[in-house]
Amino acid sequence: MNYDLLVMKFGGTNMQDSRAIRHSASLAARSIRVGVKVVVVVSAMAGVTNQLLKLADAAQSGDIAAANDEIALMRTRHFTAAQELGAAPDSVTVREIREMHETLRQAVYGVYLLRELTPRSRDLIVAFGERLSAPLMSLALEQDGLRAHHLSGGEAGILTDSHFGNAKPMPNTYERVRDRLSGLLAAGVTPVVAGFMGETEKGAITTLGRGGTDFSATIVGKALGADEVWAWKDVDGVMSADPRVVKDAQNIEVLSYGEVMELAYFGAKVLHPLAVTPLQESGIPLRVKSAADPDFPGTLVQAQPRDEDGHPVKAVTAIRNVSIINVSGAGVLGIPEVIASVFDAIARENVTLLMVSQSSSMSNVSLAVQTVDAERTLVALRAGVSLELKVEEQPGVAVLAIVGSGMRGQKGVSARMFTALAEQDVNVLMISQGSSELNVSVAVEAAHVDAATLAVHRAFGLGTAATA
Ligand SMILES: Nc1ncnc2c1ncn2[C@@H]1O[C@H](COP(=O)(O)OP(=O)(O)O)[C@@H](O)[C@H]1O
Ligand SMILES: N[C@@H](CC(=O)OP(=O)(O)O)C(=O)O
Known part of the structure; x- marks a missing residue:
């Protein structure tokens, strides 16, 4: 196929x-050599994002020495890469990398002095990973004889809401990205x-x-068409x-936007859950x-x-x-307000609900949430629902999902999943199926999740060694 413009992301x-x-x-x-215009979008060097999160935590808890040690390690890694990519010690790129590390060090020192790490300061710190890797990619492209120019997300026109840690693009982002990048491409x-x-x-x-x-x-792909x-x-x-x-596991040749969103939502780390949303229109x-x-x-x-x-199912994730949060007690019985107050409390805390189920007698509501969100959820629920209700956490859980548009209207898909789980002696704690019929998900004990994944993968004939 003859392309005019591609966006390429490197993780x-x-x-x-x-x-x-x-x-x-x-x-x-x-691609550039055969006349395709390319916008390159880069991630931080592997491990750097986690390192930045860790050092920010260290500074907050007062361990500035540990934080500075990590910064020094990162600095060496970026300098070494720059040098190996041909940058002279006094080059613009090396100076830029040095200045960015200095700003990072100051930001981290601020966290240490205040002993406070707000979502906003965490974002400032963690974004240095990508800001530092972009100049390295520019160097490599230039070494390849191409002209390149690196930009931060903001400089490239990506404007977001102020939901730090999980920000979403604002509607005028697309126009801004087009304005900022078209000239360079031309x-x-x-x-x-x-x-x-x-x-x-x-x-x-x-x-x-x-x-x-x-x-x-x-986002860039949509902006530039x-x-x-x-x-x-x-x-x-x-x-x-x-x-x-x-x-x-086998490669899947074609997936729909909807299928990929379900896969990412249910834990397939390969793509960000919202990645396809800008492309849908x-x-x-x-x-x-x-x-x-x-x-x-x-x-x-x-x-x-x-x-x-x-093959009604394409993937298992x-x-x-x-953790499962159980809300139970006679007070749940038949009172819609109780359910409303549960969801209100969850919404206020901005917790992602992985699964929800309610027993038909309405005496119990179970919510599956990430364990990191469990404490917040418990506190919010205990404050937000009536006192007679018991709110308890069951940790050590995993959610297993099967995904595929072919299961829509197909009978026996869930039965096949449950048979595979039963044969592995895996106890199912919660069950849910979306009305889109793109997925069926179950909560199981965390200790069984790998065995369960293997068994379900085999049961749907997905692997090379599978017998369908
Ligand atoms: N269904 C899946 N298909 C492909 N990779 C998966 C899947 N589920 C989890 N992964 C993991 O996702 C990783 C790739 O995602 P990630 O590391 O975020 O990519 P990158 O950082 O290169 O963009 C793979 O190494 C793989 O182990
Ligand atoms: N560096 C960020 C963003 C990212 O997308 O990284 P990767 O492409 O390596 O998954 C992260 O670790 O979350």
């Missing part, structure tokens, strides 16, 4: 050192955008949620299960491609699902570290 693994960055740059250069310069981050109207730095560089890339968005990964594409858990396809095998087609994500005969 942490593809930015992890100078070798990976050079290889990623060569993947962009392959001049034959490849823009390199720091992913994961944006900026509020007042200039505060925000982040788009973990894995958010996928989201940045699709790209032919496609390519997310380069360390896997062949979106697979029928996490390949770290299921060795014979325009129908711009997203391709997940393997950086190790660039000619392999990977996974094409588009508006229409493609159903495989005899799991969310770990889940």
Whole structure:
């Protein structure tokens, strides 16, 4: 196919050192050399985001020495990569990287002095990962003989709300991105955008949620009306299960936007849950491609699902570290207000509900939430619902989901899942099926999640070694 404009996203693994960055740059250069305009969107070097989160916590708790040690390690890593990518010690890029580390150090010192880490200051700190990797990609492209210019998310026009840690693009983002990037592209310069981050109207730095560089890339793709968005990964594409858990997981050739959203929501770390949302209106396809095998087609994500005969389910996913919150007591019985107050309390706390179920007698409501959100949920519920109700946490849970548009209207799909689970002696704690019939999800004990994933994957004939 002849492309005019592509957006290419490179994740942490593809930015992890100078070798990976050079290889990623060569993947962009392959298209640029044949006349395709490319916008590159990059993540932080692998591990850097977690390191930044950790050092921010250390500063908050008063351990500035530990925080500074981490900054020094990161600094060495970025300088080494810059040097290996040909930057002279007194070059503009090295100076820029040095200045960014200095600003980071000051921000972290501020957290230490105040012993306070607000969502806003956390975003400022954590976005340095992407701001520091973007100049490295520019260097690699320039070494390849191309013209490149790196920009922070805000400089690239990504304007967000002020929901720090999980910000969403504002409607005028798209116009701004177009304004900021079109000129560069027209001049034959490849823009390199720091992913994961944006900026509020007042200039505060925000982040788009973990894995958010996928989201940045699709925002840019929509803004520029790209032919496609390519997310380069360390896997062949979106697979029928996490390949770290299921060795014979297979690449899925085609998925719909809806299927990918369900997969990401239910724990497939391969794409950000909102990544496809900017593409839905325009129908711009997203391709997940393997950086190790660039000619392999990977996974094409588009508006229409493609159903495989005899395979109603395309993938099995799991969310770990889940807790079930049980609200029970005679007071729940038949009183809709109780249910309303449960949801009110959850909404106020902005907790993501993974599953909800209510016993038919209405004497019990169970909610599955991430364990990190459990304490907040318990406090909010205890404050928000009547005193006779018992609110308890059951930790050590995982949510397992099967996803596929082919299960719509198909009988026996859930039965097949439950038989596979029963054969593995896996106890099912909660069950839910969305009315879209794109998924069925169950809560199981965390200790059983890998065995359950393998069994369900096999039962639906998804692996190479499977017997359907
Ligand atoms: N269904 C799945 N298909 C592909 N990869 C998956 C799936 N579920 C989980 N993963 C994991 O997601 C990882 C890729 O996502 P991620 O590391 O966020 O990519 P990147 O940082 O390169 O953008 C893979 O290494 C893989 O282990
Ligand atoms: N660096 C961010 C954003 C991101 O998308 O990273 P990756 O592409 O490596 O998953 C994170 O770790 O969440």
